[in-house]
Amino acid sequence: MASVTERSFKQKILEEDLCCGICQETFRKPKALPCLHTFCQECLTETANLGELCCPLCRREVPLASDGVAGLPDNFHLSELCKKFSELPADPEEDAAAQHCEYHPTREIRLFCTSSKCGVPICVQCFEDSHGEHKVIPVKQAVEKRMTRVNPLLKEKKRQIEERREYLKEIRRLEDQITDGKRKSEENILESYTERAKLLAEDKDRLLDDVQQSYQDIMKDVNATKEAVLQQLKDLTDVVEEVEQTKERQAIKFLRHEPDELREKLEQATVDPVWAPLEVTATLCRPRKIRKEHLTNGELVSEVFSAKTRWQTVVTLLSHVKLRAYTAMETAFNDLKSMKP
Structure with a gap:
């Protein structure tokens, strides 16, 4: 149990969502590219070659101004998140003094008197x-x-954390699908225009712009949703860790005071219900077969990408309800049987 606490939910979020895709470390001066992917300024500087830069993820060319990578826009939201996580305190050390009896300082408190007149933690000597x-x-x-x-609320908050983790996984899969669709569309467009570049230059620019604009619009919505889920996940993780640390590391303090404060914190850590499956409509390009008499290069079509959340927890809950109903019916039947003469 202690090893799980030490690793913590925050560390997992840092590894998965606040790390640069190049150096695999926490973002340092994150810079946002036109394709909305983000990397460290230093990493992009090392990647740039003679004033030219390609996105390491989607390979889109990025024009650089005279000041190079430093002139790219900062991703202030990621910078703020990284700062907040870096300022979070480490797990507190166990207070050894609190574990010793105030009447017998050399004895550790290992027992709890359940008498209605007492109800206090005691040591062996007190006993x-x-x-x-x-x-x-x-x-x-x-x-x-x-x-x-406290356990019912604690269990519910953990369930909410797992739901949001699953939702984030689906968002990442959706990002990969959209990025792959964009890449394939650009390849189809460029291959088609290579054969008739002079006649269809204006059409090529229009199609590329439409695909790129659609991609940017979609990724803005996807990133906004992902950032909202990350913020909720952080809030839930903080309060769950506080409750678990109090129970594990400050047991005596917990026993001397009713857990109302912890319950209130768990109740106050409210989040909106998990969103419906994220669904976006992307503009893609489907090239047409090249014919001399028909110099069209393809058409833009709409394709739906969907991130569907798994609702296994609901299925499990329904199973438990059915089991309880069956048990209640069986008990009632046995009672009636025993009443017969």
């Missing part, structure tokens, strides 16, 4: 001195018992 006739349980067991008031 021998004044709690010998009371019922006691291990501290860990007492924590889990108190956590029953």
Whole structure:
């Protein structure tokens, strides 16, 4: 359990969404290219060759001004996210003093007195001195018992985190599909225009511009949705980690105070429901067969790309409801049977 906490959800987000695709490290001065892909300024500078630059991902040529890569627009949103993650505190060290009995400082608190008159964590010496006739349980067991008031909300927040992780995976798949469609469309357009460049130069520019404009419009919507999901995932992760750290590392503090504060934090960490499957319509190019009498180079068509979220959690929930209903019916039937003379 401790190793999972130390790795944390934040580290996974850093690795998957806040890393440069070239150096595979957290973004440093992220620069946005016209194709909306983002890389570190230093990485792009090393990639540029004599004032020319191609996007390392989609290979689109990027014109550079006199100031080179430094003149490209900054991705302020990614910069801010990277800054926030870098400022997050590390997991706090376990407070050793809080684990020792205030009446017997050399003894560790390992028990919890469940007596209605007591209800306090105690050490072995306390048990021998004044709690010998009371019922006691291990501290860990007492924590889990108190956590029953928090567990439903904690479980729900974890479920919401998993839903958003799945949604982000679908968005990334959608990005790959759109990028691949754009690349193939550009190849089809360029191959077609090579044979009739002089006659169809204006048509070539129009088609390329339409495809590029469609791609930019779609990627703006996709990136906006992805950034919103990332922000919600960060908010949920922060509150879940705080609750789990309090339970694991500050058990005594938790037992001395009711977990109302943790419940309130979990309740306040509200997020909008998971969006419907993201669906976009992209403008692609389908080349026509070249004929002397028909000098058209292709046509722009609309193709739907969809990112569908898996709703396995809903299916599982329905299965549990059916199981409970069946169990209740079976119990009622057995009761009726036992009542017969």
